[in-house]
Amino acid sequence: MIDWLLYFWLFLKASLFSTGGLGNLPFLHSDLLAHGWAGEADFITAIAVGQVSPGPTGLWSISLGYLTYGWLGAGLATAALSLPPLLALVVGAFYYRLEHNPAVQDFTRGLSLGVVGLSLAVTASLVGSAMKDGWSIVIALITFGLALSKKVPVIVLLGLAALAGILLYQ
Amino acid sequence: MDEETFVRTWALAQISPGINLLKLTVLVGYYLRGWPGLLAGMAGLLIPSASATILMTAGFAMVRQQPLVQAALRGILPATIGLSLAMAVQMGQPLLARAHREGPRRLGLQIGVMVLAGLLLALWNVSPLVILMASGGVTILFHMWVPAAGVLPAAEVLPAVEIQPAAKDLPAKDGGPAALVGPLTGDVGIVGAPDHSTSETLAEDGALADGPEGEQP
Numbered sequence: 001m002i003d004w005l006l007y008f009w010l011f012l013k014a015s016l017f018s019t020g021g022l023g024n025l026p027f028l029h030s031d032l033l034a035h036g037w038a039g040e041a042d043f044i045t046a047i048a049v050g051q052v053s054p055g056p057t058g059l060w061s062i063s064l065g066y067l068t069y070g071w072l073g074a075g076l077a078t079a080a081l082s083l084p085p086l087l088a089l090v091v092g093a094f095y096y097r098l099e100h101n102p103a104v105q106d107f108t109r110g111l112s113l114g115v116v117g118l119s120l121a122v123t124a125s126l127v128g129s130a131m132k133d134g135w136s137i138v139i140a141l142i143t144f145g146l147a148l149s150k151k152v153p154v155i156v157l158l159g160l161a162a163l164a165g166i167l168l169y170q
Numbered sequence: 171m172d173e174e175t176f177v178r179t180w181a182l183a184q185i186s187p188g189i190n191l192l193k194l195t196v197l198v199g200y201y202l203r204g205w206p207g208l209l210a211g212m213a214g215l216l217i218p219s220a221s222a223t224i225l226m227t228a229g230f231a232m233v234r235q236q237p238l239v240q241a242a243l244r245g246i247l248p249a250t251i252g253l254s255l256a257m258a259v260q261m262g263q264p265l266l267a268r269a270h271r272e273g274p275r276r277l278g279l280q281i282g283v284m285v286l287a288g289l290l291l292a293l294w295n296v297s298p299l300v301i302l303m304a305s306g307g308v309t310i311l312f313h314m315w316v317p318a319a320g321v322l323p324a325a326e327v328l329p330a331v332e333i334q335p336a337a338k339d340l341p342a343k344d345g346g347p348a349a350l351v352g353p354l355t356g357d358v359g360i361v362g363a364p365d366h367s368t369s370e371t372l373a374e375d376g377a378l379a380d381g382p383e384g385e386q387p
Contacts, residue, residue: 013299015187015188015189016187016188017187017298017299017302018187018188019184019185019186019187019188019190020188020189020190020191020193021189021190021257021261022254022257025254026291026298027298027299030291030295030297030298044247044250044251045227045230045243045247046227047250047253047254048243048246048247048249048250049223049226049227049230050223051250051253052226053219053222053223053226054218054219054222054223055191055215055216055218055219055220055222055223056189056190056191056192056219058188058189058190058191058192059189059219059220059223060223062220062223062224062227063223063224063226063227066224066227066228066231067227067231071224074220074224074227078216078220081188081189081192082192082212082216083188084186084187084188085186085187085188085189085192085193085195085196085212086196086208087186087187087188088182088183088186088187088188088193088196088197089196089197089200091182091185091186091187092182092186092197095182095185095186096178096182099181102313103310103314106306106309106310106313106314107306107307107309107310108185108306109265109280109309110283110305110306110307110308110309110310111185111302111305111306112261112265113262113265113280113283113284113287113305113309114283114284114287114301114302114304114305114306115261115287115302116258116261116262116265116284116287117283117284117285117286117287117288117289117291117301117305118287118288118291118298118301118302119254119257119258119261120255120258120284120288121287121288121289121291121292122254122291123251123254123255123258124288124292125292126250126251126254127251129247130247130248130250130251131247131248131251132244136244136247136248137248139245139248139249139252140248140249140251140252140255141252142252143248143249143251143252143253143256144252144253144255144256145252147252147253147256147257148256148259148260154253157249157253158246158249158250158253160249161245161246161248161249162242162243162245162246163242163245164245165241165242165243165244165245165246166238166241166242166245168241168244168245169240169241169244169245170237170238170241
């Protein structure tokens with residue numbers, strides 16, 4: 001049974017300590033798995049929906065909310081990611097005074113480095129449930145290359161991947 | 171809203187918590203129209219995109235068991251792995267490019283922080299919050315100990331947050347923010363400090379920062 005208050009807090013915490021994109025993924029991944037409230041498949045599916053659906057990628061956690069806890073989960077996830085951006089007003093009040101402080105800059109850089117390391121680790125942990133054979137490695141590598149080149153829109157990439165899946169496995 | 175305000179807002183949005191586009195909406199909405207502007211902006215952004223996300227997930231949950239969907243999914247899931255890997259690379263690349271210009275020791279440390287952050291989570295399941303705080307702390311300490319090689323103190327003043335392409339593409343006007351960003355190959359985060367009120371100071375700072383970096387191979 002999901003404790004909705006704790007569920008909301010886990011989503012809120014993930015959003016509070018990340019700065020967008022998939023930054024909240026490491027938090028939700030360790031917390032929800034630890035409580036047994038989500039499976040690996042929920043995460044990959046939610047990330048895929050987040051990439052395809054309109055709006056920022058960060059909304060992927062709304063999809064995760066729906067997959068793990070239905071409409072209530074989606075609502076709680078939406079509320080949890082709407083609140084932290086308001087803190088930008090508070091941060092702004094301090095930040096414009098501190099933006100040239102070397103320690104603040106170094107801390108921000110260290111944070112970003114940590115975020116990259118964490119995303120790589122979570123991506124690695126999702127590999128097991130997303131990739132089952134040689135073809136899936138090929139698909140992942142091609143998508144990676146095309147995404148880096150920034151020449152093909154994400155939605156087209158996922159469309160092609162879906163088509164490849166149908167042709168290969170149907 | 172002028173360019174300088176927008177670029178500073180963008181930089182601030184990079185470091186405060188939450189989704190970038192939402193933070194930008196909050197800041198711009200509040201700047202232009204106060205709380206009503208903020209709420210209208212949030213609602214305008216969130217209501218359509220959140221509903222679409224929920225509906226797409228719900229639709230997907232209904233057809234999840236169809237063989238055709240299963241097959242398509244087996245293609246999409248590895249693609250998602252490729253995408254999130256690309257996102258991590260796109261985020262890490264400018265950070266390491268900047269560290270590279272600051273000398274091998276700083277580059278080594280920053281790669282170390284990145285790798286260690288990943289390993290701490292993957293192998294020992296350390297709390298992401300602890301990892302992030304430690305990453306920031308270690309970077310402060312090491313950077314105090316090892317100054318950036320070949321960078322004048324003036325360039326140190328330039329902030330750490332990476333600027334996004336959209337902000338770089340802003341047209342330069344009277345040596346405005348874009349003029350400062352331009353020569354630095356998109357490496358500069360926050361533009362327009364309180365003392366950068368005139369175009370002369372902007373150009374001067376830009377030249378100062380650009381000089382030593384240009385000399386680095």
